[in-house]
Amino acid sequence: MSLLSWLRAPAPTLSDALKQRLARLPVPAPWRDCSLREQRWVVLDLETSGLNVNRDQVLSIGAVVIDDGAIDFAQQFERTLHRPAQKTTSSVLIHGLGPSALAAGCDPAEALLDLLEFIGDSPLLAFHAPFDQRMLARALKDSLGHRLQHPFLDVAELAPMLNPDTVLREAGLDDWITRFGLHVQERHHASADAQVTAELMLILLSQARRQQLDSPLQLEQQLSAWRRRMAHHPSL
Template sequence: MIQSLLRKWNLSRLKDKKYLYLFGEEPKDEYVCLDCETTGLNPKKDEILSIGAVLIKENRIIMRKTFNVFVKPSKNVTAESIKIHQIRPIDLENAITPKEAILELLEFIGSRPIVGYYIKFDMAIISKYTKQIIGVKIPNRMIEVSSMYFRTRHRHSEYEFVDLKFDTIMKTLNIPELGKHDALNDAIMTAMMFLKLREMTPAKSTFYEG
């Protein structure tokens, strides 16, 4: 009920009816897995540097349907942040504007649910841009792979620690590592996690969030 009201309120704030498709019916058994590289971990003040995404359809990762862009920041990236995201100034020479990147991303996503690892952060920072551009937060439903993974762990008590680090989940699920950790590779690896975990948690209600 609350989600329905929030969705209606969000829809009422949409600036351009061209983007009504974001609120449309979800395509059957289709998802978009995405990952963002950013200047930091504060969605309110930090910026997106790159976005990688891939389409999942009927238990398959559609590698011919990928999205991979670099995004121009408003100021130069710092040497300290480069150590984290590994994106150098030379990588951003042909980057596109945030508006171009976000509008292309929305077209790629459509009304599909969005899968990710700690996806609430990615959705929060993307929504910072969509609110400026089209007036609303991105309305798509979220699916969090770390929550799916958590539910597959057998614990002796509810207080037992579960390691939810990306690399730990990869290793436990025997997912191959795809070279360097960039936005597109991380999106593809997260998509592989999702498909494997979905086999282990077939009740869809156990892993949907958002």
């Protein structure tokens, strides 16, 4: 699908109840100058049918909350989406999502609206965030006609920025899990991956505070500057 046809795709038909819930959603907050501990963060992980952001689909969603400097186990989100037409491929099976699980999943519009209500006005964190951001944006447009406006921070960029002495070129989540000795019981499952990403983020938030970066706004600004340096000097 071309970008032009995507932009012109017809809006989905929604029930009045869904429209009312969409209308009640809070406006996402800009980067705040509060302390990192005061900020509520939502750590997101999506399992998808593949890596093509224009063609593949979101199959399941996992999210956890970091609040008051800790993972809040009372605030967790998990949904498998109803995708009965999804072909069973190796990319799908690695997530443990067989045909029966996808056939029994939640209506995508309901699940995605549940997610937006769970997120509220909080910023989002993800490992390799640009992929999750684009996949979520397309899913929201396709199922709800809704435009994603929440800011994202990429944990895959924060980790090397805050650990310049750690040489891990193009490191994946497993590399940073090993680097910090985190214990993982399960991988390639949305909720489990969101959980371990949140545990990694707690380490990074502690490092950020020790480096005099103690607000979401400061962290985002430092990351933007680091990204520009890496673009001009990739060997650093």
